[in-house]
Amino acid sequence: MAYILGADIGTTNVKILAYDPATDQLVGSASTPITTYYPEPNQCEQSPTEIWDAFVTVFKELIGQLENRQPVQTIAFSTAMHSIMAVDGEGKPITNAVIWSDNRAEEEAHTLKTEQAALGQAIYHQTGVPVHPMIPLCKLAYWRHHQPDLLHQAARFISIKEYLWFRLTGEYEIDYSIANATGLFDPEHKQWSDLALSVAGIHTSQLSRLVPTTHQRPFVPSVIDNALPLTGEVSLLIGASDGCLANLGAGAIPTGTTTLTIGTSGAIRQTVRHPLRDKQGRLFCYYLDEGYYVVGGPTNNGANVLQWLAERFTQTETEAVLTKAASIDAGAEGLLFYPYLHGERAPLWDAAVRGAYLHVDWNHTQAHFLRASLEGVLFNLWSINKLLTPHTHPTQVIHANGGFAQSAFWVQMLADIAGVPVRLNASNESGAIGAILLAIKANGTVSTLDEAAGLVTFGETYQPDAERHTKYRQIFEEWSKRLTLSAHAELFRNQSYI
Template identity: 40%
Template sequence: MHYLIGTDLGTTSTKSVLYDLQGHVLASANVEYPLHHDTPDMAEEDPEDIWQAVVTTIQQVTAKIDRQAVVGIAFSAAMHSLLLLDAQRQPLTRVITWADNRAAAAATALKQQPLGAQIFAATGTPIHPMSPLNKLHWLADTQPALLAQAHQAIGIKEYIIMRLTAELQMDYSIANATGLFNLHTFDWEPAALDWAHITASQLPPLVDTDAVIDHLTPHSAQILGLPTTTKIIMGASDGALSNLGVGADQPGVAAITIGTSGAVRVMTDQPYLDPQGRLFCYYVAPHHWVVGGPVNNGGQIFRWVRDQLDQTESAAEQQAGRDPYDAITAAAQQVPVGAHGLLCLPYFSGERAPLWTADARGAFIGLTTTTSKAEMARAVLEGIVMNLNAVVNLTKSAGPITAIRATGGFARSDLWRQILTDVLGQPVTIPQSFESSSLAAIVIALKALGYVDDLTAVHQMIGTTTTYQPDAANHAHYVRLQGLFDQLTTQLAPVYHDLANEQRDC
């Protein structure tokens, strides 16, 4: 028997999943790590934390098998990360994640000039502080000496693969999300490099998502207990892979993901660029592109509920060996649709789609002296989904949406599944397995290694799915609330910048 490992490098955790060559899940392991917020706009990770999480999860999923039978490891990773390396390939910085908003001024300046539209038309990456394009410009403005030391500008997936193999490469999918990659020429975009104040020589060589490195270093093989002949398959970004992993690989089938963040994506067979620059367009594989919009504020806002609103109760649940999220969700489920008129604008970490402003800030509208924590929890869940619904409506510009598939950590909650279905007003299909990104990485690996002929093999591996039907009365209620939600978002937009400046000055 032979095995493949799918490793997903997430924003707050790394997960490794062990598969057989038919795509069956045999074991999984997850390790969390902190996201550093030293200032309100900062969101960084320690690359050593992530390396240790990769080592630990791979060791755990292979603990009960013959490790010599592992033929490869395929990767999925969060987009937009930036890590600077010195001449010895040692980190000069922590990993600056997609959620870091310190490049907001750079993004605003680029958006206000014709160069911004030119770069978007070349790269398909919306102009926003999430992208390395603007992070590098910000570093050039604020820490020029640091940027001058940088021999390489890479992301977390490239760093991990370099640690495993001593090879430095970047796949087209991750590159496409940097804002530096021309999706028409499949090379680095000169205008973007100029804005970022770097050269192509400081960026990794580009390869396709099915590229294979046919070895581990002796040191990493010894640490993992795997043969040096274990192959590393590049894989792609987590968002691009998620569509493939839930079977949303045909035009008209939308994939919605809610993890730490969230996204709405549809797949097309050629690039589609939104004329107003509101949607991304990212490469997955030949004749496979994802078009859609990402949101900053997904499950991390529910984590805020756990850590801030429900702190004492959550600690008690954890001490009793129970998941505190289950208790919070159970309380929210007792609250009727609409949370008694309480709306949450979930822009706690700025926002990408649909607002595309790092200065967006969260709000509860409708608080009264009788508002309970359970109502606030319900309002958070509904607010996250209504914001995603606004992105769904934008994504329809790429073509009609005839079916919806959903995945991510939220899918474990019956309440959240039903809220999503009721807000959208369309049936939503959810696979039993939540490992969509790692599964898709495995399918790319299987094709790269010659075990399957094409990526449609994923449809035989997804397994059991459940389709949720919308409740007509609930949907009608949410249609009214969506109107209020959209109206409030528009009306509050003019004050976001001043509020954000107040926080930066504190």
């Protein structure tokens, strides 16, 4: 039986896993980092050609591991959401890829939430994507206002996935899942939104053809001048977004199962059967597959807070930060932290908000600040879960993944705060695994994503400590109350003093 490859094109790394259906085992993996550039304040970009080169390099490394073994049957893709770039008539980039963390469109997003609030709300309810500088809709509006010639010069505006797909197939196609994350797509009718396009200032002719997440094309070596070392009949499966596939790859398809991911940023999500909308526009709802949607909220502030504590606060390694934080009891003796170092998406959707420590007193040591900071990251994510609860089933178990899952201390803290078991996957590469599982479903091995999720294997499960949970429940209530009061007072707004 031939291998299935899951390629995860993230904003930090390109990773590819090889899965053997005959043994139900991962038999190979390779990855390489991606460079992010910061040309101006609030701007975050990546080079499309560098990402392509990274993909080819990682692919060749993985194929080298599989040499003289079985052939490759399918390559399925998982990619980061919210990237956008302009290409010319030949498909060559005329801009870098502007990625999710780019905030250059703050003014355009703010306008849609204030002066044009009715329009912004209408777009949210049609697309399921909260209005924020991260979404391509707002980035296109920025280009419309600041670089209007670009909108006429570009033949198309595409994501990183579409760029790779074009180089592999010669076709401009975009799956419903990545399209959903642009803020330009109407998932109910599976078409581009005229309402959103009127804000973006572009036409459907400048966008790719919409296809299901299980859409496949045969690999044709001549299209890419044999850049990939493949022989025989290989199918390319377009796949979905990394956030949606992380739910599938984590086995978080059953009701009551919540996925919590903390990498550099973070997210909390559930899989639902019908599209959902939050009346205040605070939750996303993305298409995964027919009858499967992923609803939740992303945070800008995850393990980057741990990185900040290590590099700027203590000037030590992250492991030393975790060890020192563990020396302090739960609750950090009343010290509270609001982790808005890079503005915030959910639950606040405010790019201008900034972090704060509250209730600081003489008794608090550096270790208290470290403990409170790690708790604040989880409190913030759990506050997003509170937004989910009225729309979904109460969380019965959390499937946790991302870099933070390597810290038993931090994962146990999550279980204690949530008061439910936290289960880890056997592999932490949930996006790539989700792509593989989608391919298994597309190839007919299983008939539903529920069956596909049943193939996921798990590692350790962390049980909550009842005493600590009771304590954390009281602290979280205080944390939430202070956030609400402080938000009204604009305590967390970045201020300039002369």
